[in-house]
Amino acid sequence: xxxxxxxxxxxxxxxxxxxxxxxxxxxxxxxxxxxxxxxxxxxxxxxxxxxxxxxxxxxxxxxxxxxxxxxxxxxxxxxxxxxxxxxxxxxxxxxxxxxxx
Numbered sequence: 001x002x003x004x005x006x007x008x009x010x011x012x013x014x015x016x017x018x019x020x021x022x023x024x025x026x027x028x029x030x031x032x033x034x035x036x037x038x039x040x041x042x043x044x045x046x047x048x049x050x051x052x053x054x055x056x057x058x059x060x061x062x063x064x065x066x067x068x069x070x071x072x073x074x075x076x077x078x079x080x081x082x083x084x085x086x087x088x089x090x091x092x093x094x095x096x097x098x099x100x101x
Contacts, residue, residue, distance in 0.1 A: 007056075012084050014051070034067070
């Protein structure tokens with residue numbers, strides 16, 4: 001069963017952070033191609049007050065950790081987006097329950 005990863009990246013200016021992501025689309029696409037081969041199922045960015053949030057679905061938590069830890073491309077895109085500190089990362093297992101869509 002897959003896992004959901006939610007990573008909160010702090011930023012000083014959310015508009016500049018979004019612009020940084022958009023200006024570096026080629027690097028983001030390159031990272032996405034790397035992750036697909038490594039177990040990524042789904043990936044999206046959302047923005048909150050003072051943070052970019054990444055919501056991913058991976059085949060396993062170990063695949064995510066292997067990709068994320070020490071990845072120079074991830075470090076570069078976070079720098080270009082103006083991330084101001086380390087992300088808060090949560091790893092969640094799916095729960096089977098009525099009402100799922």
